[in-house]
Amino acid sequence: MQHGHASDALTKNQALVMGALSEAGGPLSxxxxxxxxxxxGLRAPLQVxxxxxxxxxxxxxxxxxxxxxxxxxxxxxxxxxxxxxFMICDDCGSVIEIADNAxxxxxxxxxxDADFVLxxxxxxxxxxxAGCRPA
Amino acid sequence: MQHGHASDALTKNQALVMGALSEAGGPLSxxxxxxxxxxxGLRAPLQVxxxxxxxxxxxxxxxxxxxxxxxxxxxxxxxxxxxxxFMICDDCGSVIEIADNAxxxxxxxxxxDADFVLxxxxxxxxxxxAGCRPA
DNA sequence: CGTGATTGCGTAATGATATAACGTGTGCGA
DNA sequence: TCGCACACGTTATATCATTACGCAATCACG
Numbered sequence: 596m597q598h599g600h601a602s603d604a605l606t607k608n609q610a611l612v613m614g615a616l617s618e619a620g621g622p623l624s625x626x627x628x629x630x631x632x633x634x635x636g637l638r639a640p641l642q643v644x645x646x647x648x649x650x651x652x653x654x655x656x657x658x659x660x661x662x663x664x665x666x667x668x669x670x671x672x673x674x675x676x677x678x679x680x681f682m683i684c685d686d687c688g689s690v691i692e693i694a695d696n697a698x699x700x701x702x703x704x705x706x707x708d709a710d711f712v713l714x715x716x717x718x719x720x721x722x723x724x725a726g727c728r729p730a
Numbered sequence: 731m732q733h734g735h736a737s738d739a740l741t742k743n744q745a746l747v748m749g750a751l752s753e754a755g756g757p758l759s760x761x762x763x764x765x766x767x768x769x770x771g772l773r774a775p776l777q778v779x780x781x782x783x784x785x786x787x788x789x790x791x792x793x794x795x796x797x798x799x800x801x802x803x804x805x806x807x808x809x810x811x812x813x814x815x816f817m818i819c820d821d822c823g824s825v826i827e828i829a830d831n832a833x834x835x836x837x838x839x840x841x842x843d844a845d846f847v848l849x850x851x852x853x854x855x856x857x858x859x860a861g862c863r864p865a
Numbered sequence: 866c867g868t869g870a871t872t873g874c875g876t877a878a879t880g881a882t883a884t885a886a887c888g889t890g891t892g893c894g895a
Numbered sequence: 896t897c898g899c900a901c902a903c904g905t906t907a908t909a910t911c912a913t914t915a916c917g918c919a920a921t922c923a924c925g
Contacts, residue, residue, distance in 0.1 A: 724844075
């Protein structure tokens with residue numbers, strides 16, 4: 596565990612939280628993560644929140660604002676992490692992660708038009724996924 | 731107070747909450763709204779949340795997911811209420827509401843490509859507004 | 866070396882956001 | 896008049912997130 600520049604070496608708690616999210620394959624709340632890691636020694640919410648903060652910073656995890664939940668990134672290491680969009684199925688809860696240049700470009704354009712320095716975007720689409728849409 | 735089809739007649743609590751948001755001119759949390767309406771007879775969070783639910787339904791108020799707050803709509807009555815985007819200044823907290831057809835179109839296109847039935851979108855851009863950006 | 870800065874960790878307490886569950890009243894239409 | 900839909904009021908509780916404190920390991924650098 597060296598200088599910890601990014602994701603090259605996670606701490607124990609970070610690795611535990613990352614593991615829980617990867618295994619879940621979908622969004623989890625911080626408290627659900629905590630419950631799943633009780634046997635691994637985690638006891639307090641703060642341990643989970645601290646790990647999540649770092650994982651988000653490293654680009655390994657996304658926060659879903661409209662769900663108050665966290666999900667493992669499907670494209671770790673790629674650019675545009677901060678302009679990722681999500682489709683969230685209101686029926687089954689599945690989350691599809693989308694990296695779209697046209698969308699990112701439009702967001703940047705809107706910001707520029709408004710003389711707004713864009714740091715990060717939250718784009719979350721709610722509806723029904725292909726598997727859940729009525730015939 | 732008749733059939734209450736939409737915004738044509740707000741109930742007392744709805745009007746109080748709407749008034750508080752309009753007067754604020756910016757985002758307020760549900761609990762802040764409650765505090766400001768104590769003298770008007772509101773006592774419990776649920777009274778505020780119920781009013782907010784209806785106001786959002788009527789298209790008079792937006793929920794800002796990344797802030798856990800609510801803001802009066804600047805374009806009440808217009809279409810595309812559910813595809814509105816927001817720029818939120820991390821410095822001064824100001825919120826700019828944006829209705830952009832190109833953006834809405836791209837979101838709808840992405841949904842269509844994924845066979846996703848899009849009901850609502852959350853688009854919130856974080857950064858620094860024109861007044862707060864460094865020279 | 867050694868000392869100060871940084872970072873992660875553990876714990877307890879608290880704060881902030883949101884909903885569940887229950888009962889009341891009122892207007893309206895069958 | 897009865898039943899339904901809806902808004903309301905109250906209490907309690909659930910859920911999400913942070914503050915505050917202290918300890919230990921690591922690392923840069925004199």
